[in-house]
Amino acid sequence: MDVSLSSNPSHGWRGILAGREVIRKGLGRIVGNGESINVWKDAWLSTTTPLSPFGPATEIAQSLKVCDLLLEDNTWNVSAIRSHLPQYEDFIRKLRPSSLKTEDSFAWLPDKSGVYSSKSGYRLIKKNKVSSLQETFSWTSSVWKVQTSPKLKNFLWKIAAGALPVGEQLASRGIHIPTACKRCGAAESLCHLFLHCPYAKKVWSLAPVLFGQALLSQTVPRKLLEVLKQSINLPPTGISSSPLYPWILWNLWTARNQFLFADKLYTEKETIHKAIQDAKAWHQATHPELEQSPASSVATLGRTPNVGPPLPNSVFLETDAAWKEELSLCGLGWIGRDEESILCFQDSGTESFVASALQAEALAIKAGLKSAIDKGFSSVHLKSDSKIIIDLLCSGKVCNELVGLLHDIRAICSELVSYSFSFIPRSANTRADDLAKRALSALVVSSSVGT
Numbered sequence: 001m002d003v004s005l006s007s008n009p010s011h012g013w014r015g016i017l018a019g020r021e022v023i024r025k026g027l028g029r030i031v032g033n034g035e036s037i038n039v040w041k042d043a044w045l046s047t048t049t050p051l052s053p054f055g056p057a058t059e060i061a062q063s064l065k066v067c068d069l070l071l072e073d074n075t076w077n078v079s080a081i082r083s084h085l086p087q088y089e090d091f092i093r094k095l096r097p098s099s100l101k102t103e104d105s106f107a108w109l110p111d112k113s114g115v116y117s118s119k120s121g122y123r124l125i126k127k128n129k130v131s132s133l134q135e136t137f138s139w140t141s142s143v144w145k146v147q148t149s150p151k152l153k154n155f156l157w158k159i160a161a162g163a164l165p166v167g168e169q170l171a172s173r174g175i176h177i178p179t180a181c182k183r184c185g186a187a188e189s190l191c192h193l194f195l196h197c198p199y200a201k202k203v204w205s206l207a208p209v210l211f212g213q214a215l216l217s218q219t220v221p222r223k224l225l226e227v228l229k230q231s232i233n234l235p236p237t238g239i240s241s242s243p244l245y246p247w248i249l250w251n252l253w254t255a256r257n258q259f260l261f262a263d264k265l266y267t268e269k270e271t272i273h274k275a276i277q278d279a280k281a282w283h284q285a286t287h288p289e290l291e292q293s294p295a296s297s298v299a300t301l302g303r304t305p306n307v308g309p310p311l312p313n314s315v316f317l318e319t320d321a322a323w324k325e326e327l328s329l330c331g332l333g334w335i336g337r338d339e340e341s342i343l344c345f346q347d348s349g350t351e352s353f354v355a356s357a358l359q360a361e362a363l364a365i366k367a368g369l370k371s372a373i374d375k376g377f378s379s380v381h382l383k384s385d386s387k388i389i390i391d392l393l394c395s396g397k398v399c400n401e402l403v404g405l406l407h408d409i410r411a412i413c414s415e416l417v418s419y420s421f422s423f424i425p426r427s428a429n430t431r432a433d434d435l436a437k438r439a440l441s442a443l444v445v446s447s448s449v450g451t
Contacts, residue, residue: 022121026050028109030403031095032102033074034066039084045091047355047400049109053085066104074099093353094328096363098404100411105403112399142225147242149282152250159190159249160222166193182260190221194252202268203252208234208276209244210441212326230325234441235434239283241426244275247282251275287427314379314418315344319368320432321360322440328353329443330360333435334368336377345375346431348439355401361386362405364436369412379418383429390423 028051029037029044040057043050044066057064061084069080074097081089107114110124143156158164167179167188181188183199194200195218204211210232218224228245248271255271258264266274315336323330330351336344349367354360365384372380384390389406392399398406413419426433 019121022125023108023116024050026108026110026116026121026124028107028400030105030107030114030400031066031097032104032404034068034070034097034104036104037066039064039066039069043109045088045095047095047107047109047403051091053088070097074101090328090353094355094359096355096359096402096404098407098411100408102404102407107400107403109400112401114398114400114403137222137226142222142229146229146246148246152246155250155253156225156246159194160225162190162221164190164253166190182256191219191224193256194221194249195224199255199268200252203248203271206268206272207244207248209248210234210324210437210444212324214326227326232322232324232437232440235437239279240430240433241287242279242283244279247275247279248272251278313377314339314381315372315375315377316341316381316383317368317372318383318424318429318432319361319364320385320429320436321357321364322433322436323354323357323360324440324444325357327444327447328355329440329447330354330363331436331438331440331443332360332364332367333432333437333439334364334371335432335435336368336372336375344377345371346435347371348435350439350443352443358386358388358399359401359405361389362402362409364432365389366405366409366412369409373412373415378416380413380416381420381422383422383424385424385426385429385433387423390421393421 027043028046028049029042030047031037031044037044040053040062043052045051045053064084069077069084069092071077076093076095078089078093081092085092105114108116108120111117111120137160139157139160143160144153146153146156148156162169167177167181169190170177171179179187181192181197184197186192186197192200195204195215204215212227212230215224215227218227228249229243231243231245233239233244251271251274255266258266315338317334317336319332319334321330321332332349332351333346334348335346338344351360351363354363361384365382365386369380369382388399389402391397392402392406393409
């Protein structure tokens with residue numbers, strides 16, 4: 001990677017060196033044992049983009065290796081990180097190297113698989129030419145791919161586009177009407193209607209949904225939608241795979257119109273109750289598998305050769321995770337049942353500095369497998385609603401952010417007599433989901449109290 005161009009290179013050699021410059025823009029290091037990665041010179045801080053520490057290193061620190069930041073069990077030495085790279089603590093602690101001290105590796109970071117392709121190379125070149133001023137709001141994830149009804153997707157689009165006829169929007173178009181909120185008298189903007197009006201605040205406070213503190217400070221509709229899409233339904237709702245917040249927004253809007261045009265006043269409790277009812281009705285209508293037994297809705301993607309009745313000391317293990325992006329926290333839940341679906345054990349846990357929902361799911365699987373082995377089970381039939389991870393485990397493939405965790409999961413499985421991996425829909429994994437969400441909720445509360 002460091003060879004220079006000779007005085008009279010061939011056309012082929014020039015092409016290779018030109019390709020090398022593309023590789024350099026996307027090549028990164030995946031931390032294993034950290035022994036071959038230089039802290040200051042190598043790109044190791046991220047699994048998605050080449051990133052290395054910036055700043056003058058002392059003469060002694062120039063030779064520092066990543067292994068110098070790891071403890072004996074290959075977890076991060078927080079005091080060492082804070083001593084050498086305090087500004088990068090969040091980046092570093094979100095990396096999850098294998099606890100078995102695997103070798104460090106190279107990876108092509110623009111592709112999750114870590115493998116270079118000409119397609120991803122061209123995509124990287126094209127991306128580098130795109131203006132950095134391009135809008136960051138994702139219409140796809142914040143509007144069109146939200147798991148809700150088509151009518152509400154259109155409604156979310158109107159919020160993001162500023163197309164709802166509230167007071168300030170009408171005034172900005174030259175329509176001279178009173179712009180004050182009929183409930184409180186303040187200027188009626190979209191964020192006031194949906195968030196800052198005392199009526200809206202009360203409705204959100206009654207909602208069985210976990211929000212971050214960033215919600216309360218939003219003044220731009222698109223930012224409001226971006227924050228709301230990270231919300232988590234709490235267990236009492238009975239709605240696991242679709243968000244509640246679009247229905248709350250919709251019912252705030254209809255309650256406003258009923259009050260404004262029909263002089264009909266709904267209480268905050270009535271509004272949130274109606275939102276939950278509407279969400280449940282749509283959820284049940286579009287998820288008929290909820291009426292089936294969990295066993296009939298299981299879709300197996302792949303499993304180890306294991307034919308016949310369950311072996312002695314076997315358990316069916318269900319795992320799930322709940323992740324809070326803005327806090328990088330997650331809750332983990334796992335449940336063990338026998339072949340007759342009788343509960344053998346259940347437990348939960350929490351993790352901080354979690355980089356993604358996918359990483360959280362892998363942590364839940366690892367914790368659940370360790371728990372099953374600790375309880376003496378030698379045969380485990382793992383069930384997860386993370387299709388990506390089940391596919392990776394069944395195929396033997398890896399992805400950049402899960403290299404260490406997948407290695408650990410496979411190593412744990414090697415201690416078992418028999419094991420299998422199966423995908424199940426979220427609706428068949430509600431028990432583990434509830435445990436994970438309760439654990440996350442408790443962690444968020446304790447974190448806010450601690451600060």
